[in-house]
Amino acid sequence: MxxxxxxxxxxxxxxxxxxxxxxxxxxxxxxxxxxxxxxxKHALTQQLWDEACRLLNEMSSAQAHPTASEARPILTPQLLNQWLSLMNRLIRELDIAPESIEADITAAFDEYRRVS
Incomplete structure (x- = not known):
């Protein structure tokens, strides 16, 4: 049409x-x-999303306590700042209001409490 x-x-x-x-x-x-x-725009958004997910996975694995035989990355302020910067760029690209994200998180948590 x-x-x-x-x-x-x-x-x-x-x-x-x-x-x-x-x-x-x-x-x-x-x-x-x-x-x-x-x-x-879609390609840029997807690239930012992929990078944010990669960093989140890296940060998640950094929080676990490594064993002597298993080397894991260390969660650093630089890594956290890099992830936050990527998320802020992604939010701007998607044109999402931070208040909307907060409201969605609150609603999801409220639903989780009701179900639990």
Missing amino acids: ARTIEIDDAIWEQLCEQARQLGCDANALAQNLLADSLQQ
Whole structure:
């Protein structure tokens, strides 16, 4: 199903000029640019999420007490700060309000207490 969006006149003119230079339709170019932009945003978000999960796993394994035969990473303030920085970037990329996250955590904990 086709949707309509409004584009500022100046941006539309730039888009039409670029479409003329490329020899394509301005509407098709707009769709391709929008799809590319969304795909890049998804890829960046996925990359940030993967890195945050990797660091969380590293921090989790660092908290366990290693045996003499098993070397584990040490949970350092730098590692924690790196994870927090990644999570903050991810939250900004996803455009999620911290209050919303807090409300979801509180609701999940309340549900857990009711079930337990």
